[in-house]
Amino acid sequence: MDHSNRQWSHLLWISLAELFALSVWFSGTAVSHQLYVSYHSTAVNPVWLTISVQIGFILGALVSSFFALSDRYSAKRLFVICSLLAGVLNLLLMFMPNAWLGILMRGLTGITLAGVYPTAVKILSSHFQKRKGLAIGVLIGALTMGSNLPHFILFFTSTLDWKVMIEVSSALAWIAGIVMWLFVVDNHQKSSGQAVSTKQLARVFGNQRVMLSNFGYFGHMWELYAAWTWLPVFLIANAKSETTGSIVAFVTIGLFGAVGCVIGGLVADWIGKANLTILAMAVSATCALVIGFTNHTSWWVTVTVAGIWGVFVIADSAQFSASVTDHAEPEYIGTALAFQMSVGFLITTISIYLLPVIVSWVTWRYAFMVLAIGPVFGIVSMSRLKSITSLSSRGESYEVRP
Template sequence: MRPIEADSLPRGGESVAPGTDSGRQGAKVPRRVLPTLVLSQFCGTSLWFAANAVMPDLQRDWGLPATAAGSLSSAVQLGFVCGTLVFALLMLADRLRPTWLFCGCSLLGALANAGIVLLDGAWWPLLALRFTVGFLLAGIYPVGMRIAAGWYREGLGAALGVLIGALVLGTALPHGVRALSGGELGGGAALPWQALLLGVSALAALGGLATLLLVPPNPDAPSGAAIRLRGLAATWRDARLRASVFGYFGHMWELYTLYVLLPLILATRLAGTAVSAGAFWAIAAGAVGCVAGGLLARRFGSARIAAFQLGASGACALAAPLLLGAPLPVFLAWLLLWGMTAAGDSPQFSALTARNAPRAAMGSVLTLVNCVGFAITVFSIELFTRLAGVASLASVLPWLAAGPALGLLMLRPLLRSAPAPSGPQAG
């Protein structure tokens, strides 16, 4: 199947707000679809960094080494890479009903995460369970995007801005719960780490059931597609699709490595659960970047917004040697800006990729792109966590800007062809 022509879908202003019945051509979009997907994505992706949020407790109770956070993060990312590769090659997101796939992976992921409380310090089973969670997240994150992209062919940048903003909040959630239990965000008795993990699992299960029960099948979506690897090959053949894909790869070099390093960066200035509170706010700021970027994409286009945020996050990385020792308010503002822009371009890269992918293989293309992107994060996380153990953060963090720099270089074809900014049109 030939890729969708670039001119067949809006590239500049996006004329229809997400969540309205006119959000796409064809069948009307039930108003509950986007809120349900947002809630479910938030709940399901809270599994991602659940173990990292309780890492100080695991290190204390189980005697885990200082490098455990990087190893467990890499296990999740590697599981996600394997999961997305399997899902993409089998084209599961396009051959099966996406809501069933999303729900099944959410329930199984919740069980794998909850199983950690039974391990009693066993290291290899812990790594295996985190790998399993990552594998099953392949049926949550990209499949949720596939569901949204199927309903919202117009207004996609704004819809994905809200959806991926929920993912970012879900990623931040375990840090926030830990900070709350320690009194940094509002007070309260300390929450046992077992309760936090079980609570996150319950949320993930509820999110999967909500998607299954409240998001109806899309009557216009292709179904039962055969496995056609030619559709996946469009990620390289089509110049516009290739530009957004490689821009996304540059973004991924930085994003999750920043998330893993945030507690280490904050620990240079804060202590105790204040570190968890700072990590929560810095990661959660990315949700603001996602939503704001989605709204601005309606006026300026997804390519311009992605490029601006990619450049801003790269500048934050380069500024690390100056700002690590800045006054505390400036230091915290820097991390908030970095968290906001490092994540804020992700929805626009996904929107650009979804618009230019072959429609019958859109879910599998998104999944494959996620697969390669997260493979990059495995290498980046391992590299930077090891470098941070032998060199100063001031000398290590600026190298995160290499990804945004490459992403901006690859994004140039989309920027050259982007239309002039225009005001939002009526839906």
């Protein structure tokens, strides 16, 4: 098999593994009501079933970044171990006697996912020097569909016990590990670093282009996971039935989002990563500003705006990671990606928690508007990166400051 065919073969297998493994991310969120009934709990806010995964992911990513795990050890093996553990921890969710232990299982699941998502990006980037924007776009498309897969599973298992959805998502995580182990080769060379990667982190902070890519990502993440968490709730509230709302949520966020990632990757390779991120964030911010006005008006207008938002809210996500791999030195790419994602996911916990509070103050009509703050900040950061890159490409000097 020639190099080109191996590239696309690895893209297929890594994306499939990512799709299956990420199905455990929102598995608890999708059945949060049923879980809380089984826990006999009314004292704990169900939103913690989602936020705990984010917090776990942050802790896992920080540990991975601090110890440079994916740079010093086999990234492929790290992915396999973490996806298998994610399936086990997800399954244990059904057997917890109370909500606090259920939240703990969700947090531990999030920790394992920190060894899945950034690790897959690193492995894939080792196979693509050209068309990296498209390749990582396809991978993030798989992440998008995988994260929203519980809504799809619920559509077909709505007449069955809710535990079936948990069982299916755990099985998919195990299959992900098997796929990665059997079909994927990791091309990255392991770092010779000995201990804690403080020097690697310092190099991340000192690379202005990497940090501007990070700032763009942070603004993007303020919007993304809050939209993914609460847009399904908004759609279900506007739909004729919960089943209809769930499948529309999967189509608009999962399917449309995956298509947006692929198209975003193609466009990024054509017009440049920074330009693509600026365009996508401008459209997604507009959707965040207007979708509340469709509340309980026209269902099809709501679905249309949700579909557009589903495409553009994620279309640029891969390009922030790709931008880091473009501007970081090879020996600290894994650390740089883990740092980017850990801070980005920390930001998501704030917006996820804040949005329902804002709904209680101003209703759905205006609540989503707060999410537009993130894309505006991201546009400013990526415009700055674009300006620096343009100066460099013209051969003009530019001082790179920490």
